[in-house]
Amino acid sequence: MTPVLTLHPTELAAVTIRVRGLVQGVGFRPAVWRLAQEHRLRGHVLNDGQGVRIYAIGAPEQLQRFLTGLQEHPPTLARIVEVVSEPASLQDIPPGFTIIESGAGEVTTGVVPDAATCHECLREVLDPFARRYRYPFTNCTHCGPRLTIQEKIPYDRSGTTMSGFPMCPLCEAEYHDPSDRRFHAQPIACHACGPRVWLERADGKPIALDALTMLDAVDAACTLLQKGRVVAIKGLGGVQLACDATQEEAVSRLRRLKAREGKPFALMARDLQIIRHYCEVSEQEVALLRSPAAPIVILKTRAEVSLAPSVAPGIRTLGFMLPNTPLHHLMLRRMDRPIVLTSGNRSDEPQWIDNEQAKVHLGEMAEYFLLHDRGIAQRVDDSVAKVMGGTARMFRRSRGYAPAPVVLPPGFDEAPRVLAMGGELKNTFCLIRDGHAVLSHHIGDLEDALTQADYRRALGHYRELFAHVPQMLAIDRHPDYLSSKIGREMAADQDLPLCEVQHHHAHIAACLAENGIPIDHPPVLGMALDGLGYGDDGTLWGGEFLLADYRTCTRVGTFKPVPMLGGEQAVKEPWRNTYAHLMAEMGWARFVMNYGDLDLYHYLAHKPRVSLDQMIARGINSPSASSCGRLFDAVAAAMGICRDRVSYEGQAAVELEQVVDQSALEQEDVALAYPFTIPYLKGTKLPYIEPLAMWQALLGDLILKTPLPVMAARFHKGLAKALCAMVDQVTRLEDGGRTVREVALSGGVFQNQVLFEFVKGRLEGMGFRVLSHAQVPTNDGGLALGQAVIAAAKASSHKK
């Protein structure tokens, strides 16, 4: 919306314009300056604690056009939250329009995410006559490193890892020229003055570059990749490992050395054409791949072509990204095949960012190192996104997105400064400040010691970058989450109030917040489906229907509680869930009588059943969990998918979704979908999703040797129907009306596209408004946002 100007009766008018949002360090002032030149305005522009302030004098219609232009064509990386313009008095009219330099010690309004190389920079890098031809660190105010190089505030070169590279006169001239794309581009650099890149052998022996290339080290790396070598590459947010994705020997070797068993590898390709050769890419996916964030986009593979089998075993999707730095662009110039580009670490550890450490720890995995001397201030992983239901959705929100603020809904403007500690796996943390939430980049699994150390470091770094002194802390209620323990310690040390948030309430609140639901909005029905979270009653939850707003949460429906045989062991070994489910539903004798011919029977009969039965009967390390994720595990394992064990979290569910037969899903009679019922739990009287009938149908299909893809489709469809039936049941009023009209979907299970699209479509068909995640992950990567808004809402009083 364009604010309307109040005109002065004179020919010239003056206005003060305040722009809030991510408007510093993104070339905003030069953009304003150029626009002011264009409209022949006078005045000035400056950065202050709230963003950008403009004082402009000119003809009223010019001012109006100026304002429109500002909002319609802001600089690429800017994110405008608000533009407010007010008439100002006409003082001594300055001769022109000037940019007022920032003073030292000035407060900045935010830290900008890193951005992939822009078109102009790329053109320069590829132009043999340009000054920056083949310069791997070329950037401008529209692109380049930000969070990954920023060590402190304010954001200027001396506060970044570029501080050790004094500008050459040519760069300096560009830096000071408001008409230049590089005006105040802090990481500005060129061959003469900037960081350098070099190639090393892991064994320390010298390299004869000219045996590999006629150009430079970056091009030599390309030759090595083509030859099937594994090369460690220092990218934007960390050291990555790369190899040719079409050479099975290289890929499987990398897998082995990284100790990464089954989890798919991410890929990078020089251009869209190469990606299109392997995957179907929609217009929306093209836009996502080419966006400044340049995330890994999960794409559907084409059946007829394939990469090395070890790239993504058991999976019919591939995660592709386009080059995000000039270094990647240059390295892939001659590479017409995709490369694997994965984080430089052992599985589950944070990737290395320091040259020496990378050489020590990755020396076994990589044969060559393409390193450079620009430091990495903050380790940041590649982001992962997928287009689902017509919307780009974040699975891992990291490079290119973090730490851009999530604008909080109405009512949160006065929110206290909350620090939310996040979950345990896929951890992110969240700061609330000035009505927006800063959700950190992806940290990872906190049980890994290096990741936990990185978590503590990142907490300190963000606190510094955002000048954030928390007034309260928010944690998950799980007694043993390491993030919760660290939060409790911090609260005790700093004498801060602590808000303990139930896991699934946090999931739903995160969904409400990113959908702009106001603070005092009445409750919605939240459907939180995931693996596990600590429930209000001290048991494990993971398939919950909650009547929730930001402050309150009532459990109105659930999944059947089934013991997890051996606790976490049940997460690692899906068959344990199958066994627990079958025992809970029919018991061994009935199972044997009816399904004794199945290979599933023989498989389970060989397990230590007496022990397992005792574990169930006596409750030995077999906590009961109402988990949707475990149901997926149980069903997948029954069908023979990942029966023994999974090598990464959620693998069984992912592979079960992968096998779904689309035509069975879309065309088969809905009556064949596996049936569930919704009875009531004894005691609590909660309605729950009872899978007995589903198991009977599924086991029957196994006897009939129904193809797995058809069975997978029937399961997904049946479960989606049951979920919607539950929603119908718990929201229906006697007169046929509804208690709520909005359903919020959250939890890791909703990364399942088949289930998500089915549930969303059906609920919309029933007349519900469906809220779901897009900018924030639906998995535990979004948890911290939910914790933060719940703590903030509880701290602020209701508006009457």
Place this chain on the structure above:
Amino acid sequence: MAHGSGGKAMRELIERLFVEAFDNPLLAAMEDQAVVPLEGLRQQGTKLAFTTDSYVVNPLFFPGGSIGELAVHGTINDLAVSGATPLFLSCGMILEEGLSIDTLGQVVSRMREAAALAGVSIVTGDTKVVERGAADKLFVNTAGIGIIQRDVAISARRACPGDVVITNGNIGDHGVAILLARNELALESTVESDTQPLHDLVRLMLEVCPDIHCLRDATRGGVATVLNEFAAASQVAIHLVEAAIPVRESVRGACEILGLDPLYLANEGKLVAIVPREQADSIVDAMRTHPAGRDSAIIGEVKETPNGAVLMATAFGGLRVVDTLVGDQLPRIC
């Protein structure tokens, strides 16, 4: 055994049982207290160590021991890890109405044997019978007195970067033995409780290295909990090596099925020591000559960072945080 049933006959029966079993001059005196002359004690050392603990276990008898051995060894070990030579124990028992005198007799004789083997005397005692349901069969409390011979400075606060972490053998035996005894898990397993006195082993360790920094028996909460206490109290990091931690194959197998982590399982005859690096090898060599230390091993080292944490290099090459658990090994994976 009947609660309140006339008292006299019953009391006499029990008293006889105890006096005969724990036969020693101090107890035989049958006074309300054991009176210990200071003379002999003064020659043995400079400081007195005094501790008490109560023992509750189900079942009362299990492979490798019973509540009786636990009550004797547990208190001896609490004294031993201060460097003390245990001398005298007290024994208080709460008996549930209906407990058979046979069972009591067996427990008492197990205690006698354990005390005799350990060279300590049970010098005073008491029994109470309570109504059915007010106790579970039999509870035992023992207190113990020991003398610290030489000037040791063992403390949870003394772990220093560079020190080495030692344990005296396979961990988790007791925890698994009890689990198996309590439930018909049908695991083919011969796991026995490791209940044993550790004072003689500690004496040997102190002979080799009088300057042991930290020492504790790893009972409830297991090795993980003790090490976390050391790390927190000393403000250091303890880095374990999973492959170096001795765990019996049968225990490992049971843990695999049950989904338990041996690091958190209870032991009744295992200690964890933190010692200066230079003496670590000679201590372990000496420990291995002792029956209670045959499987002794160096399992990790002390480092500066991350302050207060226990980490473990896993068999898969990762580095895992080994935290104290509030919940009961409750899954954290979402």
